[in-house]
Structures are given as C-alpha cells and as structure tokens.
Amino acid sequence: MNAPNRHELFVLDDGEKALEVTEDTKIPNAATFKIVKQDHTLGNMLRAQVLASPNVLFAGYKTPHPLHPYFLLKIQTDGTIAPAAALEAAASRLIATLSALEGKFRREFSFKDGETGGPAMAGGMAGMDTDPYGGGGAAWGGAGRDYLDF
Incomplete structure (x- = not known):
C-alpha cells in the first residue's frame, strides 16, 4: 500500500x-x-500545556496529512515571552506531569502482587478478598470467575 514503513x-x-x-x-x-516524527498524541498534549500559560493568546496544532509524520504547532503570545520560550516551558511542565503520573502508576501496581486490602485497594474496595482486574472470587460473582465472565 501507500503507507510508509512503521519505523x-x-x-x-x-x-x-x-x-x-x-x-x-x-x-x-x-x-x-514543525515537529517531525510525532503525531496527534504529542500535538494535543503540547497544545493543552501551552494554552495553560496565561501569556499565551493562541495555540493550535494540525497534522497536514496522515501519511506525513509531522504536525504543525502554532503559538501566539502576548509579547511578554517568546513563542519558543512558551513551548519550552510547556514541554518542561508536560515532562514533569508525565513523570509524576508514571510514579503513581508504578506505585499502585507495586501493590498488586500479594496484597489485599492495602493502599491499592483503599478506594472503597478495602476488605474485598480478590483482585478486581481478573483475580475472580466471591466478591466478583463466584470462585474462579472474573468480571469479564458472562
């Protein structure tokens, strides 16, 4: 087909x-x-972070064509900072946000093996004797079944 190789x-x-x-x-x-070899995932996250700055008047992105691996990000500021500085600050905030999210994700899944009712189960699920993500048990419809069984 016309699609380029994935790499x-x-x-x-x-x-x-x-x-x-x-x-x-x-x-x-x-x-x-023009950010090359990236797609909507990064484009939308950067646009949202740039718009969070009070010095930015406009930020938007577009992907000109699905077969071309780049997107265009347009930024207009109020003049107190340069558009490049706004993008750099937004990228730094995005990296910090994603790092914090990764830390929380790793912490929650470190509790998955071997613990029941611990910190990972604290959201109103403490006291249940099973893993809600496929462990089965009486709390989820009987022994040996999980929430995906019909």
Whole structure:
C-alpha cells in the first residue's frame, strides 16, 4: 500500500531535525513549529500545556496529512515571552506531569502482587478478598470467575 514503513514514522533520518521554527511575519509574537516524527498524541498534549500559560493568546496544532509524520504547532503570545520560550516551558511542565503520573502508576501496581486490602485497594474496595482486574472470587460473582465472565 501507500503507507510508509512503521519505523519511518518515528525514527529520525541522518541529519533530520526534530523541530523547525518559522516566525510568523503577519501576526505579532507568533511562530509555527514543525515537529517531525510525532503525531496527534504529542500535538494535543503540547497544545493543552501551552494554552495553560496565561501569556499565551493562541495555540493550535494540525497534522497536514496522515501519511506525513509531522504536525504543525502554532503559538501566539502576548509579547511578554517568546513563542519558543512558551513551548519550552510547556514541554518542561508536560515532562514533569508525565513523570509524576508514571510514579503513581508504578506505585499502585507495586501493590498488586500479594496484597489485599492495602493502599491499592483503599478506594472503597478495602476488605474485598480478590483482585478486581481478573483475580475472580466471591466478591466478583463466584470462585474462579472474573468480571469479564458472562
């Protein structure tokens, strides 16, 4: 088919830059960033983080075509900071948020093996004698069954 090989969508070629900046000449304090070898996942998260800044007037992204592995992120600020600085601050906040989420995820799943009623079960499920994610038991419809059994 016409689709490129999967690795071509995420691996940078030799000499290829991951980020290209184009200053907008028609709109003050605006720039367009071409982020290569990324897709909607990063585009939407960056756009949301950029918009969280009070100095940003506009932020939006688009993927020109599904077969081209890049997206364009446009940022306009109020002039107190540059669009590149707003993107850098948003990327730092996004990395911190994702690191905190990963830490919470790892902590919760470290309790999964061998504990019942511990901190992972504290959300109103303390006292149940089974794992709600497939362990089965009386609390989820009988011994040897889990919530996916009909």
